[in-house]
Amino acid sequence: xxWKPYSQPLALPVAFIFFLMTHRILIIDDEDDIRQVAAxxxxxxxxxxxxxxxxxxxxxxRASSEQPDAILLDVMMPEMDGPTTLLKLKANGSTSHIPVLxxxxxxxxxxxxxxxxxxxxxxxxKPFDPLTLAKQIxxxxxxxxxx
Amino acid sequence: MTxxxxxxxxxxxxxxxxxxxxxxxxxxxxxxxxxxERAALLQTAGDLLAHNRxxxxxxxxxxxxxxxxxxxxxTFGLPRGTDLAREAEVLFGQSMTPGKVxxxxxxxxxxxxxxxxxxxxxxxx
Numbered sequence: 001x002x003w004k005p006y007s008q009p010l011a012l013p014v015a016f017i018f019f020l021m022t023h024r025i026l027i028i029d030d031e032d033d034i035r036q037v038a039a040x041x042x043x044x045x046x047x048x049x050x051x052x053x054x055x056x057x058x059x060x061x062r063a064s065s066e067q068p069d070a071i072l073l074d075v076m077m078p079e080m081d082g083p084t085t086l087l088k089l090k091a092n093g094s095t096s097h098i099p100v101l102x103x104x105x106x107x108x109x110x111x112x113x114x115x116x117x118x119x120x121x122x123x124x125x126k127p128f129d130p131l132t133l134a135k136q137i138x139x140x141x142x143x144x145x146x147x
Numbered sequence: 148m149t150x151x152x153x154x155x156x157x158x159x160x161x162x163x164x165x166x167x168x169x170x171x172x173x174x175x176x177x178x179x180x181x182x183x184e185r186a187a188l189l190q191t192a193g194d195l196l197a198h199n200r201x202x203x204x205x206x207x208x209x210x211x212x213x214x215x216x217x218x219x220x221x222t223f224g225l226p227r228g229t230d231l232a233r234e235a236e237v238l239f240g241q242s243m244t245p246g247k248v249x250x251x252x253x254x255x256x257x258x259x260x261x262x263x264x265x266x267x268x269x270x271x272x
Contacts, residue, residue: 031215033174033178033223037171037174037222037223040167040170040174041167044166044170045163045164045167076211076214105214105215106214126217126219127217127220127222127223127226129222130167130171131167
């Protein structure tokens with residue numbers, strides 16, 4: 001049996017292209033229902049892979065080991081809040097390159113400025129629309145729609 | 148896969164949007180007790196405030212619960228609930244001894260919030 005270089009000419013490239021189009025997002029939020037809605041939204045609407053963490057500490061560990069394409073980070077969390085988690089992610093060489101989007105129910109201006117200075121890619125607001133969350137993330141990060 | 152593909156009907160004739168709505172509706176049913184508990188905590192804190200008996204721990208818990216409700220209710224299809232919870236967060240966070248007008252406003256909005264949550268996202272908002 002000899003080598004058959006093009007026995008399946010399309011299957012591998014198509015699978016590879018699909019892999020390239022699928023993003024991996026890490027959601028860090030202490031609220032179970034928010035994590036679940038966001039995960040359902042990104043998986044169902046955009047077809048992205050979603051990783052979950054329920055605390056800043058767990059989020060940093062998962063970000064370091066799983067290397068997601070982006071992180072959606074809640075601001076108000078017990079123990080380690082979003083801004084502290086963000087600073088630790090940015091200070092860690094294995095996670096500093098990962099874009100972080102903050103998710104907050106607060107809408108005050110001073111917070112916005114502070115977050116921007118801390119190096120967040122964007123700030124998204126709760127409540128979010130599950131149907132358009134992936135679009136918002138894509139737009140904020142300059143990704144092609146849904147991909 | 149494009150966005151258009153994702154909102155097209157699947158083999159069961161259900162669009163991704165319909166599928167997502169069904170999943171969120173099921174999640175609301177599972178999460179409802181937490182939402183009800185948070186609203187009940189606000190109601191208790193409101194009653195204590197009205198009788199000038201609100202302690203600092205309960206006040207902080209009320210601000211936190213109102214904040215969490217504000218963040219989640221709109222996502223479940225209750226945008227009015229988010230508005231009411233935001234207002235409650237501000238009122239609870241302002242002072243341990245608010246004026247009569249603020250207390251009355253808090254009681255009215257908490258009653259409306261409880262009614263909205265009881266009705267759930269499927270009823271007219």
